[in-house]
Amino acid sequence: MSAGASSALLPLVDVPAPFNFSLFKDFSVSRGLNYHYYAVPADTGKPTLLFLHGFPSTSYDWRHQVAFFQDKGYGLLVLDMLGYGGTSKPLDPQLYVSSLVTRDIIDILDAEGIDKAVVVAHDWGSKTASRLANYFPERFHSYAFLAVGYITPTFFATPYEESLNLSKAVLGYENFGYWDFFSSEGADHTILKHLDSFWDIVYTKDTTKMITDWSPLGALEAFITNDTRIPPVDYVTPEERAIQMEVIRQGGLAAPLNWYKIARGTLEGQDDQGIPQENALIHNPIFFGAALRDYGPVAAIFLAGALAASDSSVTLHEYDSDHWVQMALPDEVNGDLLEWIEGLDLDA
Structure with missing residues (x-):
């Protein structure tokens, strides 16, 4: 090699x-x-x-x-x-x-x-x-x-559902609820279909959106399927955004989402x-x-x-x-x- x-x-x-x-x-x-x-x-x-x-x-x-x-x-x-x-x-x-x-x-x-x-x-x-x-x-x-x-x-080692319940009890929201969406069948196609909305929240200027529209169970899928648009951060230029989004479009997200599937299930544990x-x-x-x-x-x-x-x-x-x-x-x-x-x- x-x-x-x-x-x-x-x-x-x-x-x-x-x-x-x-x-x-x-x-x-x-x-x-x-x-x-x-x-x-x-x-x-x-x-x-x-x-x-x-x-x-x-x-x-x-x-x-x-x-x-x-x-x-x-x-x-x-x-x-x-x-x-x-x-x-x-x-x-x-x-x-x-x-x-x-x-x-x-x-x-x-x-x-x-x-x-x-x-x-x-x-x-x-x-x-x-x-x-x-x-x-x-x-x-x-x-x-x-x-x-x-x-x-x-x-x-802690089951995913148990971790969600604990985080909701401590923080008031399920901080890893989006893992459920990322691990679901067809999530990659959903994200690519609504990529601008997805990118906006990944790089949101208002980070409290992570509490309301990213982390809780079901929140992220609802946010992007509604094609919600919010102001993104200023530190990523339009040219840099175009580069990052083009890489996602060309490579797809089916493979990257496996990082969530092994954590959401039992493989990583x-x-x-x-x-x-x-x-x-x-x-x-x-x-x-x-x-x-x-x-x-x-x-x-x-x-x-x-x-x-x-x-x-x-x-x-x-x-x-x-x-x-x-x-x-x-x-x-x-x-x-x-x-x-x-x-x-x-x-x-």
């Missing part, structure tokens, strides 16, 4: 700056699936940063971080996660469980000759970063989580039973960037979790931001990440 220069485009339209088209690669991992990623070699003495995005995204989510860190000599591996962008899009949910996805990523590190990396993750990427810490702690210097923090090995007990705690430094106006994943829960998840140092930053903190406040986030990375003992 070898990683080769990619003939594909990512996004599946023209690749805009700061990405250098010649640095995209495609690689077939040990289970035969293709991963598409952006690879920048590190300068001597600099670590490689592994960026893991979430839903409904691609490596393009990290454009501000790519611009910042590649100019400073850091190595970069910026993946299209399984189901997204130029990466394979299998439709079998069982292929998305963490024990398999983390092995894919280790295959990529091996192909690139990277012994250890620093992980920077967001959204579902934070679940994968958590499992990299659980399964392969020897391959990572440290872990940065944005918006969504460390997800414990027992998180998915069963898979996590294979995590070694001694790796339930993270033994390397953690950075957690809390998005204080992200009302889906609740910042306070992950703040507490970050402190309890590690027997090493924990660096906490709170941002007056919605879910997309790396895009909303790139200068602030990049500066804080840089300070944290420069303070790591990378020889440890």
Whole structure:
């Protein structure tokens, strides 16, 4: 197996700056699936940063971080996660469980000759970063989580309905009620049919809409099927929106929604039973960037979790931001990440 220069485009339209088209690669991992990623070699003495995005995204989510860190000599591996962008899009949910996805990523590190990396993750990427810490702690210097923090090995052991009832009792709304819609038959077609409405609420300027029209059971499906339109955020330009939406249209959402199906059902919880007990705690430094106006994943829960998840140092930053903190406040986030990375003992 070898990683080769990619003939594909990512996004599946023209690749805009700061990405250098010649640095995209495609690689077939040990289970035969293709991963598409952006690879920048590190300068001597600099670590490689592994960026893991979430839903409904691609490596393009990290454009501000790519611009910042590649100019400073850091190595970069910026993946299209399984189901997204130029990466394979299998439709079998069982292929998305963490024990398999983390092995894919280790295959990529091996192909690139990277012994250890620093992980920077967001959204579902934070679940994968958590499992990299659980399964392969020897391959990572440290872990940065944005918006969504460390997800414990027992998180998915609680039945979905029980989690919904608990969140409604504590928060007053079912903060993961939208998983039910995302896991339902035909959800991908429904979203594509009403993509402008869906995009508006994914990037809503009024984040209280996440409480009323996103998180509760049935709310999101009703919102988009009514073709409701609301003002989106200002920090994503019309050109960037067009790029992101075109990638969704070309790749579809049937594969990306498998990340929800394994969490809504029992597949992820069963898979996590294979995590070694001694790796339930993270033994390397953690950075957690809390998005204080992200009302889906609740910042306070992950703040507490970050402190309890590690027997090493924990660096906490709170941002007056919605879910997309790396895009909303790139200068602030990049500066804080840089300070944290420069303070790591990378020889440890």
